[in-house]
Amino acid sequence: MKIIGITGTLASGKTSVKDFFLSRFSSSYFISLSDIIKEELLKEGKELKRENFIEKGNELRKRYGFQILVEVATLTLPKNTNNLIVIIDGVRNPGEVEYLKKKFGKNFVLIAVDAPKELRFKRLLERKKEGDPQTFEEFNEIDETDNGKNQPEYGQRVGECLKLADYLIINDGSLDELNKKLEKISKLILSS
Numbered sequence: 001m002k003i004i005g006i007t008g009t010l011a012s013g014k015t016s017v018k019d020f021f022l023s024r025f026s027s028s029y030f031i032s033l034s035d036i037i038k039e040e041l042l043k044e045g046k047e048l049k050r051e052n053f054i055e056k057g058n059e060l061r062k063r064y065g066f067q068i069l070v071e072v073a074t075l076t077l078p079k080n081t082n083n084l085i086v087i088i089d090g091v092r093n094p095g096e097v098e099y100l101k102k103k104f105g106k107n108f109v110l111i112a113v114d115a116p117k118e119l120r121f122k123r124l125l126e127r128k129k130e131g132d133p134q135t136f137e138e139f140n141e142i143d144e145t146d147n148g149k150n151q152p153e154y155g156q157r158v159g160e161c162l163k164l165a166d167y168l169i170i171n172d173g174s175l176d177e178l179n180k181k182l183e184k185i186s187k188l189i190l191s192s
Contacts, residue, residue: 001084002189003104005070007091007161008113010143011124011132013171013178017113018089020182025085031073033057033090049131050142054156057092061154066095074103092146092156097164109189112165115172117143 004021008014022028037056038048046052060068073088091097091110100108115123121139124132133139145151147159162168167185171178 001082001086001104001107003086003088003100003108004189005091005097005100005108005110006087006089006113007097007110007158007165009115009120009158009162010139010146011120011127012113012115013123013169014089014113016171016175016178017111017169017182018087020179021085021087021186024182024186027083028085028087029078030087030089031076033069033073033088033092033096036069036072054145058152058155061093061095062152066093066154067099070096070099074100091161092158093154094157094160094164095154097161106192109167109192110161110165111185112162112168113171114162114168115170119172 006014006017008017018030022030034053037053037060040056040060041048041052046056057069065071070088070091077086078084088100091100097110100110117140120143121136124139125134133142146156148155148157151157167188169178169181169185171181
């Protein structure tokens with residue numbers, strides 16, 4: 001079994017990375033850490049907006065430990081995992097990375113995605129996702145929070161996760177260019 005964690009900055013292309021690996025590996029299993037938070041928000045009858053996701057994720061990590069989201073995520077793994085590729089999307093705290101490295105050792109790989117800020121803002125506007133910021137100032141504020149600015153230790157610290165990654169992809173080109181980079185990485189992952 002191989003575990004592929006995905007981390008990255010806002011609108012950098014994390015979904016494209018996830019989609020690549022899901023299409024590349026026939027025996028893959030996908031877990032979104034945001035889905036775990038979403039379940040909690042729905043139980044509490046809270047609106048599914050970015051601020052609530054951040055607040056709830058921080059609350060869970062503060063109460064149960066920095067690793068809680070990935071710990072819960074790995075509890076749902078199927079029993080027969082010999083040739084399975086598990087993709088965990090939404091790694092946002094170094095404690096999550098540390099937990100996965102301890103639990104899975106060399107079978108865990110963290111892939112980070114980044115792109116120039118102006119390009120990410122342009123992509124964000126083009127994707128027209130509900131709840132996304134509409135001005136560069138709003139985008140910049142959310143981006144800085146995501147990356148750890150004024151965040152507690154248990155908060156979102158994507159910037160630190162990028163530094164812990166086994167592979168850092170700068171996604172500043174086309175989808176084809178991204179897929180070529182991912183193809184090289186997938187061969188390295190399979191050969192290790």
